[in-house]
Amino acid sequence: MSLEESQVKELVEKAIDAKKNSYSPYSKFRVGCSLLTKEDIFFTGCNVENASYGLCICAERTALVKAVSEGYKQFKAICVATDVAKVYVAPCGACRQFIAEFGLDWTCIFVKNKDEYHICKVRDILPFAFDSSALEMTETS
Numbered sequence: 001m002s003l004e005e006s007q008v009k010e011l012v013e014k015a016i017d018a019k020k021n022s023y024s025p026y027s028k029f030r031v032g033c034s035l036l037t038k039e040d041i042f043f044t045g046c047n048v049e050n051a052s053y054g055l056c057i058c059a060e061r062t063a064l065v066k067a068v069s070e071g072y073k074q075f076k077a078i079c080v081a082t083d084v085a086k087v088y089v090a091p092c093g094a095c096r097q098f099i100a101e102f103g104l105d106w107t108c109i110f111v112k113n114k115d116e117y118h119i120c121k122v123r124d125i126l127p128f129a130f131d132s133s134a135l136e137m138t139e140t141s
Ligand SMILES: O=c1ccn([C@H]2C[C@H](O)[C@@H](CO)O2)c(=O)[nH]1
Pocket: 024, 027, 029, 030, 031, 046, 047, 048, 049, 056, 057, 058, 059, 060, 090, 091, 092, 095
């Protein structure tokens, strides 16, 4: 599954743009996410917070749930943008697990700004991942 340089640029722009819909009145921390499916279709998402803080949904999971619920579950890349410009902000642990559900060998991009981004693989952000293979290996004693 090839990821073109132009698609990386588009992912970065779409993740930055997706921040505009962030619903983050409590943290004021805007996050935007873009996703590219194996069919070359883009999805985006933002974080959606709630007065009951624990119900907050991250941008990455918003984008993934949008895509999966529309019938797409094979992905080339996911891209995350925040308003933090000094360091690369990577997905939280819950999102890493959620992303890894769809494979470890696809691309993650973390954006500082449209010209500065870090590219790695899902396996790099979740080594020793828990996945469905463990569920079939239960042994009773
Ligand atoms: O991977 C992450 C980590 C945090 N957030 C959101 C959740 C919350 O709305 C805000 C502050 O944690 O950032 C994301 O969208 N993605």
